[in-house]
Amino acid sequence: MDAVLHISTLHYLVLGAALFLLGVIGVLTRRNVVVVLMSIELILNAVNLNLVAFSRYWGGLHGQVFAIFVITDAAAEAAVGLGILIAFFRNKETVNMDEVNLLKW
């Protein structure tokens, strides 16, 4: 019982790692830019989870404050990313990442 009820730092880290992995797989495999952005949000939140978990573990507030910063940053990043996406869609009428291949030599 004890083991079941007690949610240790490790649990958080495992959940964070799982979320991170899901995010990475999403970023690498999905072709829809919207989904890729959502996957990035997953990665960021995985990191947030880690930060909050360690914050609790160490008994300080730095991690939590930093997590709020990351959330803010994520919001800004989503806004910019979606803005680029809309501009992109207006030009190419697609949101497929495979068709975005101009960024090369």
Next chain:
Amino acid sequence: MLFLDHIWLIPLLPAFGATLTFFFGRKLQKATVSAVCAGAIVVAFLFACGAVWQYTNWASTPENFHRPYQTILYTWLGTDTGHLTYVLHHGKRTAPFQADVGFLLDPLSSIWLLFVTGVGMLIHIYSIGYMAHEGGYYRFFGYLNLFMFSMLTLILANNYVLLFVGWEGVGLCSYLLIGFYFHRKSASDAANKAFIVNRIGDAGFLLGMFFVAWYFGSLRFTDVTRLAHSGQFAIGDPIITAATLLLFVGACGKSAQLPLYIWLPDAMEGPTPVSALIHAATMVTAGIYMVARSNALFVLAPTSMKTVAIVGALTAIFAASIGLVQNDIKRVLAYSTVSQLGYMFLALGVGAFSAGVFHVFTHAFFKALLFLGAGSVIHAMSGEQDMRNMGDLHRRIPVTHWTMFIATLAIAGIPPFAGFFSKDEILWQTWTSEGGAYRLLWVVGYFTALMTAFYMFRLMYLSFHGRPRMSHEVEHHIHESPTSMTGPLVVLAVCSLFAGFLGWPHSLGGSDRFAKFLEPVFAREAQVLTEQGRAAQVAAGEKEAERTTSIEYLLMFLSVAAGVVGWGMAWKAYRHADRGYVEPIAAAPPLYKWLLNKYYVDEGYDYVFTGRRKIGDTRLGALGLGEASAWFDSNIVDGLVNGAGWITRLTATISSWWDKWVIDGVGVNGPAILARMLSYPVRLFEWGLVQWYALVMTAGLVGFVFYYVYH
């Protein structure tokens, strides 16, 4: 001393008239314009009389005995602080560069002042009648007043620079008034000619002035005269000779002497009162005034004196001979003026300064009278100037006829009219001066006197006697001029009759008051010249007894005889002149043609100096110089320019080839090509797909993790 202290008002009065006329003349009534402009001259004349009267009183007091009166208003050019200096010719001393607005009144300028304002006043009054029906009335009077201002500045200046200001001012007014009928091409051409020819003379005057400043360290007449008298300069000093010769070039331009006389006959394009005022009585005597003013310098330069005398005598006979056959009434008078000016220079050149000035004085009256009379004739003839179309006018315009007749007697040297005394004095002085070295010039002057009498009586007989030769319409309109024109004629006729008495010679029991009046200015020069002459006499082994009065009587008789003979010849030839009359000189056709065309001097100048005509295929003179310069410019200068351009382009081509193929091709593009080639394998990894990059990054991360975890 009211008048003498305010002598600067004399030139300012006409300046005021001119200013008023130029600014408001268009809006003013003709009566107002004539009242202001003629009034200014009348006041100036009265003022001048007052000033001269006060001067004679002032100069007869013991402390100011025979001194010139000088008043300096302010320093106009340079400074009086001594900061602006230049080094004199000997390099030891500096002199301040300075010219004043200062006025000098001495007997010489007094005479000019009186006759310029007097004759000027009469001509202004005459112009009121003459110009009554002309356009540009206010413009004419404005120019006349501006002229009077300049002329009075010239006369009253106390230094060469201010004299030059007046000198240029009268030149400008002469230009403006010759070109008064500017819509006529010939008038504007004549104006340009006068201005340009005068400019040549002015260049000489300026250079002469620079020499004087450089040599004497001052441009004030009093200073220069004092230094010239001081004895530190030898007679025949080369710099003084050069300076005086250059000044004489200026006088030649202004006073229409050979070879610069050509502008004066053409200047007759101007209105007749202008010819009378500027081109007969006043402005053209400015050169004589300047030479007389510089008499102390000229006496130190015998070469210059000889030049002046010879040029004067040659001009006198040259112009008189042209005048013999001219048909335009004003042109005859113009050549007569040139000839008489030659007389005056002859007098100056032989050292008879006061005789020359005396002739200027008498000539001002009778020549102004002749011109004004000619203007009256032209007025009566509805603008006709050709004497071939006149005749029998003496009954129609008697006042003009009789006044002109008096002037003709005066200029022909018939006693007791004014011209006799002055001309006879010149001839007598020419005969005696320097122990008789100038007797050849006396012969020239004598024949000139004969010719003068002939052409003047020819003018009288052709225009006033003989058969009428004008058209009926013109004949119908002939009328005597209004009183404003005949009045000045009468006054001038009286002057022509009596002015000569001022110089009644000693040999006829007179006292020659004129020469006595001028003595303070010329006495010293006369002394120097007498000594020179005595030396020449001793050298020639002649006796002093040569200067006897019996010879003077003989010469006097001869010159009167010349006048009478000339008169008689003209009487015989032209008394009954009808249509198609024959000129006596036409008996020798080449000579007649030669004279009628004025010795082809204008044509010669066109060939040699202006280049308007070509000699064969070559063009000389100014235009030739222009053409040669244009050729030099377009062939040599432009050739060099184009050559330089061609070389620049060649080197640029080589340079650009080098830049394109060597610098760019090898140096710049070479490394670029190398980099591009080396970049091919690297570029294979650049897909452009974000997710591939993310995949590689993740793979790398995983790789590192594995490496660190399992290593």
